[in-house]
Amino acid sequence: MNATLSLVDSHAHLDMPEFDPDRADTVRRAFAAGVVAILCPADVTRAASLPAIAALAADFPTVLAAAGVHAHQAKDLTSDHLRELAGLAAAGAIRAVGEIGLDYHYDLSPKDIQIEALRRQLAVATEAGLPVILHSRLSGADIVDTVDGEGFRGGGILHCFTEDWATARAMLDRGFFVSFSGILTFPKAAALREVAAKVPLDRLLVETDSPYLAPVPYRGSGRRNEPAFVVETARVLAGLRGLSLDDLAGATTRNFAGMFPFEKTGGQC
Ligand SMILES: [Zn+2]
Ligand SMILES: [Zn+2]
Secondary structure, three states: OOOOOOOOEEOOOOHHHHHHHOOHHHHHHHHHHOEEEEEEEEOOOOOOOHHHHHHHHOOOOOEEEEEEOOOHHHHHHHHHHHHHHHHHHHHHOEEEEEEEEOOOOOOOOOOHHHHHHHHHHHHHHHHOOOOOEEEEOOOHHHHHHHHHOOOOOOEEEEOOOOOOHHHHHHHHHEEEEEOHHHHHOOOHHHHHHHHHHOOOHHHEEEEEOOOOOOOOOOOOOOOOOOHHHHHHHHHHHHHHHHHOHHHHHHHHHHHHHHOOOOOOOHHOO
16 A cells, blocks of 8 residues: 555556456456556457446446447448447547557558548537547557548547657647556666656656556566556656656546546545
């Protein structure tokens, strides 16, 4: 238990089946480790996803729900999904549209279809007045072009950042926050650490991307990542910036709360 630490995990897939055995206990462990809020993106192409996140959000006021269709599932996006997202936004059931974006590494949907799915969901976010959670892998230039082409001005989070500084700079200029995951702790991530050292402190966030990408020292042997582990990424980021862990945590939590105001009751749940 860390009584003073105040961290936000800005991206955790607690809807995934990996958390079926202990979803609520996972949140409690995070709160005990100093996490005060968790943003959970649901995927509306998976029937079990949104109900799992909605149930958590109902039980824990600082578990915040988002919803979208991931780049991987872009080819499955239908008009019904877009209507569902608009309805969720109108009902106040989600705080952001996401995660949405482009992934040219896995390339699980054709690029033009990924861009079209991103464009249509940016339009839903604009209509709803919500920020977005963007995923970008080897697709930074197209992310920037699509955000510009759609005239999207709602801001949000560029999550699990792995792109270059030019992409970070372009998205910072467009009002986005840049969120770093456990990748930052990996020995080979020197270039990413250079970018992370340059992002203005008032635009930084940290995340786990659970159940994926467990940070060092939890990495390895297929171990499940969980929001409590976000402290390890925050520790590395603090070191890069010459800050104490508490100061880095305070800054990233303030950044998050500026975009997604929440009552800091997490530790008491
Ligand atoms: Zn992602
Ligand atoms: Zn994700």
